[in-house]
Amino acid sequence: MGEFELLAKLRERLPPAGSKVVLGSGDDAAITVPGGATATSVDAIVDGVHFHREQAEMAQIGHKALATALSDLAAMGAEAGEAYVVLGVPSGLGEAQCLELLDGLLELAARTGTTLAGGDVTRAPALSLAVTVVGHAPSAERLVRRAGAQPGDLLVLTGEIGGAAAGLALLEEPGLASALPAEIAQRLRLRQLQPMPRLAAGRVLADQGARAMIDISDGLGADAGHLAAASGAQLRIDAATLPLAEGVLALADATGRDPLELAASGGEDYELLAAIPAERLEAAAAAVGELEKGTTLTPVGGVAAGAGVEIRLPGGALLKPAGFDQLRP
């Protein structure tokens, strides 16, 4: 299977392009007319580093590669636009598997209104995907950065956390599943394998005046640290308020881990953490709740003058999630 042949087959599967795309895949470059402002991010996943091929279906790998990239657009409050994908194909991976992978990616693209507008296929020692995504907003001011959180703001978190870390534990140690109802165990695995970027919630939070936002990909503790550093403020998180995904308590119990520590350090939940003016909480929660599947928005703490992150446990002690020490204040 040559590069040209695979590219041609991949192109045949592409749905019609979005309205901003004048010329899609197949020329030297794609042509778009963005209007307004763009948010652009790139993310890569590599077999053996970010996922393990034997633990996931090919379609899930394609899905996750695009999802992790789109999550960065969600964190800006941008509308998904175009994606450009580099697929690194190891020897032994056949055409059918490449197409399954692409189908998983395209299904998420269709659900999120993303146009796959270009790409490159190359041989590589391990299956790898590098995905560049371009999102859109009416103006640069409408996009929400990590900097901007102000003392007095509330911290809000979409959805539930800990699920992706619990799912990873289940994939790596299948025997743990006996501690959970099968349906919940499967939901946790899917949180790890097929995360959904919070694009709609990100746009709603931007519309509701979010002052700073980040997606929880490296873990709540680490990403709160990024937001605190960029904003030059201290984030104070009340651990008792953290919305844990169903099954995280049972799984933490089965592994002897602290469920709050698991949730705050696990990462890959791809939920959004935002700082919003306190008076916007009610309207923001209502607007997020109206989204597909009734997404929740939970107040988890506040912004204060200072630096760094404090995650306070119910008894008053501080939680120190793993990986916390590598953060610069």
Next chain:
Amino acid sequence: MGEFELLAKLRERLPPAGSKVVLGSGDDAAITVPGGATATSVDAIVDGVHFHREQAEMAQIGHKALATALSDLAAMGAEAGEAYVVLGVPSGLGEAQCLELLDGLLELAARTGTTLAGGDVTRAPALSLAVTVVGHAPSAERLVRRAGAQPGDLLVLTGEIGGAAAGLALLEEPGLASALPAEIAQRLRLRQLQPMPRLAAGRVLADQGARAMIDISDGLGADAGHLAAASGAQLRIDAATLPLAEGVLALADATGRDPLELAASGGEDYELLAAIPAERLEAAAAAVGELEKGTTLTPVGGVAAGAGVEIRLPGGALLKPAGFDQLRP
């Protein structure tokens, strides 16, 4: 060396961002205000596939990764804008080497007015770079596609070809260098290791009314085939007119290869092949000749009704470059 630490060091080296970049590297996504139209392309290079680490300096690898991506923007007649880079780092590659690689990439970025606006660093089994580049034009109509060549148009080629293939031969078989003056051998190696994207020439050709354009990355024969297929026309190339890089004749002689075959199939020259209205030749050649280092523009054939590519040798026979058969007409 952690990912965060390396990213922070890489960011410290970034020069000020271009005028369209509102927010550069360091947030969830970069923010730009493009105006007009954008051309976006992505290219990846992998150690052992597209280059061999032991044959190149780290700075050259960084240069080439960006150069091959920018060449696609040149082929659209776009102005270079932003680049987003995924760096896959194998174990054993140290921080100093990563920074050397980035310096090579940034030097070309500075020369071409490209802003490195984002990126991702990941562990990977082999050194690899995936580079997404975004170029700009006042409108979508000003960008030149592969489709659009019309019967009667002239085919023109920037610069000289065969140099990159000759350079590759010298890198793979160092003993061949004895067939050439040292200075010319070194120039040929640099054609392979440090290609220069023809951005200025691409913009001039677009301004001069080029109807279709492509960069010669897969070899003149293969890329002429792509342009012919997209345009629904036949490209007729007169082999005797092909501008061979200095030293290609001597190197072909030393290896027993046909120099025209080497030049037409070798690839990686990153010159531009364009179809222009015949009456624009003089003005286009003059305008290209005014660019830095007096770039040449050579008429190499014409466009006819039909399909496919004919490369005719001085005696009248047809040249069939390697890799030609895999082209769909």
